[in-house]
Amino acid sequence: MAAASWCYRGEPQEEQSALLVQFSNGKLQNSENMDFTLYKNQDATNPRKKHQRILTSETDRLSYVGRNFGSGVLKCNSLCRYFVGVLDKDSGQMEVYNAELFNMQPLLSGDLIDDDPSDYQNKSYREKVDSCIEAFGTNKQKRALNSRRMNQVGSETLNVAVMKAAENIIEAKGVAALVNDAAQDDLPDVSIFLPPCHEDADKPENVYRFDDLLSPAEYEALQTPAAALVNMTPEEILKKADEKSHCSFVLEELKSMPLSEESRDHKARCLWFLNALIKFSFQKVIKKKYPMGPDCPPIINRKLMKNFTALTYNNGSIQNLISASMKAKITAYVIALALHINNFQTDLTMLQRDMRLRENRMVEIAKAMRLKISKRKGPSGLLADEEHKLATLSLPLPSYRPSGRQQKRKKMS
Template structure:
């Protein structure tokens, strides 16, 4: 005898009134064992404004041995999701009322982790050129393979150059020139100066060339100059250990102990500037620049920060672009002026710098000096002796007057 029929009333519950919506779930590899229930995670799309995306859901299940993922969108979603609307009814037998809820259907698929999956790029992410390169590598002839390898090498060199240029620009932006004085211009190659100075000693101050902390670090390194004898100087000259300008200055040291130490520090810093300028192309390609032995670390860092830039961040190589090389030359000339009481013998400087006379004259005038020439004494290498003198009132040359007739029409 059939059981009597019961009257059931249906009540639809809108999704906005449901906190935990029921789900329809099936696993592709069969039913799970009840003694190992999975932990579920349910994720909703945050794209509320996009009609196509706001209903997307992801269900994740995890057991001790396996992980499962199901989606109601995409290729792995059940085919009926886009054509059907799934609903679940929950019957209360006592009241005879069935509540009907909207739901989503999920097909849970096991996730297999490949240890080498990060090493292999997904085929869908490859560009047309990358796919073509794979075909050439697998089936191409020798000529095509050589062309591909050449193109890839050029690409690597271009990326390395862009990286090096970016690192150099970044280094320049991060390490502005820290100059102190009446006039400061981080883009200028000329040291800080006072245009309104009443004496040559007030135009260029040694503190703007050698910072105080660098001067203190030079005291130990300059000890050889402080106690140098005639025999030491003759030995250094025979060995070619120091430049002509440095040896001539060490030969005329003051007797006062404090003045002797100060002058020795100035001469030693001048030697470091000359050594930095004298580095050759092969020296710049080395990771550690061959600077003089015994140079204090603080002095080395200050010189490299002021007159060089990073050329290769990966290998810590540095370079000296033309603008910074001109800046270094100007600092050498100004420090030479200070050491020689603002009457600098350019013949010795040119011999040490090994630069063209025209270049030296141009930079000398650029720092505001006048050039006085006279017939040299007998026994000298040059027929003419040139002296750089700093006149008062101090005046820098007008850059616009340096343009020739070809500069414009």
């Protein structure tokens, strides 16, 4: 017999499958009488579906089914890698293939379609489709099926119930209150994109906590890239302004760095991250894994991708998109970070121009954050005679009243 050796082959051929199975209700004693069938999702373009598989097996006593997607999928498939080795005893050569583990669940009689084919043939097309969804549908399809079945009530009964409920609501709240609630529901709600707000805080710094903006690990990772901002000279600041590598707000803050070394380092880290947030907001579709380049720490790149982009499906691939709602979220985090930098009072006009937003949009987000809006003269050297909007975080927090159609209705009435 030749000396033993092995060769890694990766994925098996298209007509083959390397699968490992385990049975949830015990160990298999005799595998000779088992018949296995593998079903593959026909949608080969959708990255979420093209790897979906369903494995079935039959014995004299029970039928089993296992799948690699859905709520019952094994967590170990995403945490571990499995391999299958095929040994040629004559040559001593073993070929190693990638494999996937399936957990085979017994399929009870209540889960099967009636064995009588005549009953199945007599079913409507909708009933047949529903049976397929019950057996092989996705979680979303099963939820939709259950919802539709629960909502199948008589139209007369439904109309009576709706009329009764409407009469009770009108009697309890009154017509004026209902009209006001409807107007409020029509308004765009930006509050869901704001940083966590602690309304019961006893200090301004605890309303939008710094740890909610930057975790300790993310803050630590900013030390290296922010080191260049700690002791920047006026000449270097002018050079950065000419290169347009940093926004105006950051350059203006670099002119007044604190004397304490620890405070300078803290402010530099905050300014670096704020500048990264603003630059990140200018992108539309993120095509790179690390959108801010190699100089940005990986943990910051992951934070930007995870927290400030929306997933979208386009042309057979998943893309990260900075939508209008994500732009609003970035703006809210920029304002919160600027408040921590400037002792909870910051220049909204400079931030608005750096982020290329309309003034009313910037002010609306600041009001949603429960900030007080005032006016002041702009900083020296930047059109000092111009009035700038100033946002202040102070306690108690003012109430938020969205602007828009609700105010117009009040004026018309």
